Amino acid sequence: MSTASSAAHAAHPPLKGAQLAMGTLALSLAVFMNVLDSSIANVSIPAISGNLGVSPQQGTWVITSFAVANAISVPLTGWLTTQFGQVRLFMTSILLFVLSSWLCGIAPNIETLIAARILQGAVAGPMIPLSQSLLLSSYTPAKSSMALALWGMTTLVAPIMGPLLGGWISDNYTWPWIFYINIPVGLFTAWATWSIYHKRESAIRALPIDKVGLFLLVIWVGALQLMLDKGKELDWFNSGEIILLTVIAAVGLIYFIIWEKGQDHPVVDLSLFKGRNFSAGVVAISVGYGLFFGSLVIMPLWLQTQLSYTATEAGKVMAPVGIFAILLSPIIGKILPKVDARRVASLAFLGFALVFFLRARFNTEVDTMSLMIPTLIQGAAMSMFFIPLTSIILSGQPPEKIPAASGLSNFVRIMCGGMGASIMTTMWDSRSTMHHAHITESTGYASPAFVQTMQGLTQQGMSEHAAYAVLDRTISVQASTMAATDIFYLSAFMFLGLIALVWLTRPKKSSAPVDAGGAH
Template sequence: MAGNVATSAVINRGMVTATVMLATLMQALDTTIANVALPYMQGSLAATSDQINWVLTSYIVAAAIITPATGWLEARFGRKPLFLTAVIGFIVTSMLCGAAVSLAQMVMFRLLQGIFGAPLVPLSQSVLLDAYPQEQQGQAMAVFGLGVMLGPILGPTLGGWLTDSYTWRWVFYVNLPLGVLCAFGIFLFLGRRADRPLARRLDWLGFASLSLGIGALQLLLDRGERLDWFASREIQLEAALCVLGIYLFTVHSLTASDTFIDLALFRDRNYVIGIMLIFIVGVVLLATLSLLTPYLERLMNYPVLTAGLVLAPRGVGTMAAMLLAGQLIRFVDARLLIATGLGITAFSLHLMTGFTPDVAQGTLVRTGLLQGFGIGFVFVALGTVAFGTLPPALRTQGTGLFNLMRNIGASIGISVMGYLLVRNSAVTQAGLVEHVTPFRQVIRDHAQQLGIATVHGRAALAQLVTAQAEAVAFIDNFKLMMFVSLLAIPLAMLVQRPRRPPGKEGQAGTLAEA
């Protein structure tokens, strides 16, 4: 019987891999694809600029709350039923989002879409880890990483093209073909998990307190910039609720016998270091992307679609690095791969500190390829070592927390970089304005070229000063991201090289039989 399971796993492994790749890509795309369509939704749904942002906020908060519960949901309902329900629910709510005729409907449907989408990425990663023996898990993480990393990169490009060519509703309808293929793949090729963990009673206090902390944190990060951070009573309240929720969850977890998140996860050194490093990857990857998009669109006046096409090559670099790292990790110390990837990422950010408002497209493409290559190396090696020593029974819960930390890192990175961009731009602009006097020869030369005696000329000079101030602020942020990447390298050196267990192809059978 064991032999049959192993054979089944080998036969179905390719189809299962393709299926979970679709699920991962579908969910990862939806984290960014709707962003470019917000201005079009705003007019169609008769919403203000503040109200329309709830389309993004509702999805992010719902997904953040449900992601840590994936392990318990799998144990309670089974992996295949949960996976199938999540995919079908994601398809249905995507269609409802596309058909929404009011802001209230859209926010409600996006919240439901976030709930159904939350388990997709943790389940996909857990399924792949169970499908492949340890010596091939680097290749499995390479495939998984393609979906996770390419989704946010391709999302704005695809969203811009769909919105320009059709209507904003197609950024949701595009999930239908992907979702249908994914659902059929799960139904046909994903069997029942042989080593399904025992269902435990839901720790309601742990779940509620963690949900309160995470939900308040995501609201704070998403709305902080628009509400001027702690000058707003709403942000102050959300910060207090976040601290209260995390405090209650921590105290409860340390004193209760049966907790929402199994504390055995934190006894695995590699896993703990892994979630710390994936947090940093989330900060660097998504924060850099969030900086580059306005850099191209505001400072360089690129159309949305052109900006997306210029950013797309970093996806090519990521893909190449992941495929290469998936092979190298069988022979090369994972710590070396992580350190190399972080070093390449830091070097690419160093090159970006030389950007100007008229930087050549070739330079943008080269730095994007290089940065994508570095991040790809890190992600594959990190996914392999973080779960290489984790017991299989803890994998789904572990992947849920792993992906939650990546998403929180991304949210914090985007919010902090956005705040620093506005602050540094204002400070730099104030400093530049002090030097705009008629006594400086360079100012007199520009004044003549711009025709500063006219209203149009003075406006052009003010616009030039603002653009230069923003460029300096962007460069300061790129420099900060470079130092963050470099400081993560010593942390990677603390990872212990996992000892290879007795290799049995049959142990991989739990993937196809999951």
Template sequence: MNAFKRQILIVTVISAAIMELIDISIVNVALSHMSGNLGSTLEDTSWVITAYAIANVIIIPMTSFLTTNLGRRKYYIGSVILFVLCSLMCGNSTNIWELVIFRFFQGLGGGALLSVSAAVVYELFPKEKQATASALFGLGVFIGPTIGPTLGGYITEFSSWPWIFYINVPIGILVTISCISLLTEPAITHAKSKVDWLGITLLAIGVGAMQIVLERGQTEDWFETRYIVVLTAVAALTLTMFVFWELRIKYPVVDLRVLKSKELLIAAILTFVTGVGMFTSIYLTPVLSQRLFLLSPSQTGVLLLPGSLVALFVLIISGKILQRGVSPAVIVFVGFLCFIYFNWLMSRISLETSSAYISIALIFRAAGMALLTVPLTTLAVSSLQPKDMPQGAALNNMMRQLGGSFGISILNTYMSRRMAVHRTDLVSDITDQNPVAVERISGLMKSFAQRGLGQQESYVKALKVIDNTIQKHSLLLSYIDGYLLIGLFFVLAIPLLMLVAQRQKGPVVIVSADH
């Protein structure tokens, strides 16, 4: 393959990976529009997010198995076509459950676009330029979830919600044509194995049930709802059976034996924490900016832009440092410190905080994520045999997605309860014994009286203004608590790095699901 065709293929597969990652979060800001248009409740509409997450988490650990048994070229092109067709059908959906079904199958198609795209990119770069490959693909991994909500906001604001799905169609068609013309099978292929149908079934049921519990628990008041209790039991039972079965058979769909590697096990835990941070921070910050600071989607996008630019340079630097033999654990440690500092900065915000302050804080988030993306994968496979590397990389990718689902679920529950606590605390100060409160209410009543309102009506409106202020401050304090909780996850995970910090140093080894 000549240099021009190689560059076209690199752009193609990175575009496909970014497209898949954008779709994880692009619908977040469009849920209310979908709800009104399709005549569904907001709770039902949130299944659009849940369905995609469930499909992604089910398919990602199976990527190595599927590429081996179907062939990388067929599996990848088929996945792109499935993703595009389901994107089109999502936009054409006439009711919420039709949309949820197509969104699930879109997620199944999208599962290959990340892991297999990574394998193709690294294969197309010579060994001495693997740092550049890491930077390019890592930038896509970082940019996708970051710009998703902003892009969704733009499309919803200036067009209509179906276009958040239609935008995938022309990109997907170009990706398909390019891959049909240029994508080939890898130089090294693995022998096909028997299909582990029981393992696939147990994995789908167990992970699916667990994802539903995580995504819907807070909305349904957790174990106060019967189906959440049932699905929790189903998840626990089927995943236990899945682990037992996969450890017994010769050709498992997910080879859990690779977790005997201390490096992989620790990397998987750290990747889980990274997923918590990556997805919760990009879930919290745009919503915070628009709800409390009243920024538009375009202004929110400007907040995120400096961090994205910094991430590119940090990714290149981290890749080169790895190539020189620096332990991935050292780079991960610095990445964790950057992310802890980001959360500390965000815990210091007030209603008077400037956009520039938030943008600077987001630069530390971007640097942290950039320092974690490649080194964690390198650490995960550093002690594995070549035949086990694809499975190790796939498990590591799955942990990132699970971390995101777990983090958002825990964060929603925690912030909801903290907001109630803060509101109770603030309301308790509004009494006739508090001179500040009395003075504030009197001032508001005088202001309304000057507009011609009676005393009783002025009093009611003054209390309403006070209540809105309390609501806003309660929300702000709950966001601060949320950022502190995320930072705590990273602090508690740091000691794990000490267990792998002394591992043998060597050049970076980058693998993906079929590599």
């Protein structure tokens, strides 16, 4: 157990009976609501973008804006906790999350929705680490593993429920309800948490915050994400705005690194990257998570915009990702101390590579079972992905460095998730355009296949204009599918490459057990 949780036990006795059950339920619901919100919007993007009059690609800003704001706020959790206390901060996060969810629901346009999602992501940052800290303080040290297992189950169930619930709501109600459902859950969680934990507040002490470092962090991360999101729309580096954003991101990052290295109380402890295990582990988990998260955005968009799946059907295809993750995670957690974490992580990357190689074989006639098999395998790979890599990242860290190492690795991972979504949607759009151009080069009345297809359509009673429209739609679906499979092939090879990165590490016994929360 971490020193933080040990201190919690020294200050407050463990909970018992009904209070323990209610406290566990309240904290788990807060985590469930938080994690659910990062995945529930994925299958609802076509409905949201259609209702607000923007393209599905622009609609993905709803996902990436939340991820980036969440990434920026995670490193501030430690400082905020010392300033306000963990119970007050947790309560404030929940109530602001409820408020921002309501603002998301009433948003009249995409700009307002993105602003509300940025607020939602920012206030969500402290919720997950604080829920884990409060949960550990509720149990005896001997039962801390059980507490983490219960906590971890919640974070795995939420990604299953997200696509299903988001799809069902989008098809049967209106998209704002994917945000409104947080309101009753959040209010109940806030009430239950305060009634049980308000007398278990942590110590408060004033510490200086690195204001310049925080400002530079927001500037370079924000500029980078805007550049990735707007690049496609503005024709990348042919746009002065994109060039300016790139320069701001690059200069901001350089100044941020220089400034943080000279601070006594930095926002981010960059000295952690001097460790081989930390550096290689963070790159592996962050790139892997970016590929995984990007695919969670691409798949529902492709199914709905190109293969005419409803949001509910797309949700059913994506939902099985959590089945094996839930079943296998406790087993992996039990055997991990007995085996080399690098072997387990390598097996996870092989599993992900297999998933994407299978998806790279998809075509426009793919059936539902063929879509779901890779998703099931992906769940098994997930169970072997987070825990071993978090173990490698934290291995050999002294107790006082564990919170900083966990926070920094989460910051990089969450940021890479948002970047992965932006980069993949951009690649998908540009590759679709390229494939569409190549396919249309083979059309025209010099092509027997084109002539035969046009004759068949006009004989069905279509006008020549309508026949052209049907043919163009067919080409667009084919081009989009080819673009998606290009991305899946690239992702598969990247996962294989990450195996080599894992074996650059030399895990050794950590001064504290693995922070399972780092997985999420």
